Amino acid sequence: MPSQRTLTLALVASVALNLFVIGAVVGVVVLGHRMREAVGGANRPRQPLWSAADTLPPEHQRAYRQLLRGQAGPVGGQMRQARQARRDAWGDLGAEPLNGPAVSRRLAEARALEMTARGGVEDRIVAFAATLPPAERADLAKGLALSGPGGRGPRERRQP
Template sequence: MGKLRIALLVSVILNLFLAGALMAGFISLRSGDRMINAGSLRIAGSELPVAQRRPFRTALRQARRAMRPSIIAGRAARTEAAALLRQPVINQAAVVAALDRARDADMVVRAAVERRAVGYAATLPPDDRAKLADAMQRRSQKARPAID
């Protein structure tokens, strides 16, 4: 009977923990101030008025979709680099070349997304553009590397 009580107690505690986690997730999704998991432009876009946020995020998403071949190429290059690193004898030039291709693909995607963001920002009123610029500036100041 003791083992059954312990199992029941563990089950109740686990269920309470899971219910709390589900409730916290539900509340965070319903709150107006959600965290945006994405690049700095998308995070900066969270400072825009509610009416402008969704179209801004949609524009960035469309730019990423258009760059899907480059995203896939970058992933493939990183996968290739990882496979080359697993080889018994490392071909450093091949690993570096694969990582160079991955970085180049990432930069092509980033440039396309940034161009689309600037194009969208050009359609915003000056006050909204200023909010976007302020958020980008705050974000860049947080990301500064330490200089010794």
Template sequence: MTPRTLKTLLVVSLVVNVFLLGSIAGGAYRWFANERAVAAEQRGLRFAASELSDERQRQLREALRDTRRDAQPLIRAARDGRRDLVRILSAPQLDRDALDAALASTREADSALRAQIESTVAGFAATLTPDERLKLVDAMERRGPLRAAIPPQKK
């Protein structure tokens, strides 16, 4: 190889390495920034119990896990209903009766699932002390399903 060829390869290699390092650094920055944003925005029932003791949090997670396990047929029915909705709505001819039936079955499965989850949370709340229930309600208003129900306070 001539010295000119070696210099060209060296420059190309340097450019590729700088590009790769920049890509890795940019990807790492976005990943870590997203991790912090996700941690700050954790919402849902299991995160609403974050102010309770570790034992109480574990009890709620287990109760929700058991409910989810028991409700697998409902979850599947709702998922299948949504797939049917996509299939019906993307068909060349809209079958309104099939659409209404798919909407009704999906709504029924979603409602039954929600009722099971609400019953689980109510059963869990019944085991809490009044102080623990206040902590749970406060956290549910900030991070859980009650966050949209309470209008923000004006200061």
């Protein structure tokens, strides 16, 4: 039978090991939380079109964002089709014999799907903007100009 001293040492070692394991788990959880925030948790910049209405009054922000939410389903479906068409085209690029015109045609179809989706959203935004007072329409136009290709992203816009 083990001595009292051996049992005490085993108990102390067990407690120390358990504390080490608990500390490691807590450390991983805290580190994961901090990394998620740093990478873009709560402070992640929103989508450019979404941020374009930041300067509008709250009721117009809600209406604008509701419009974008309403477009998410149809646009998402078209964008998924475009991505699939592009993946299929790139897959065909490695086939033997290569049918370059067919690959190019599929890529053109993918681009056309993307443009159709984007065009639908843009047309809805134009119709929405037509309902705004001139000053608010100008603010929305400024936000949209900054959010598009060649514009500055939402993070850069906030800086003077």
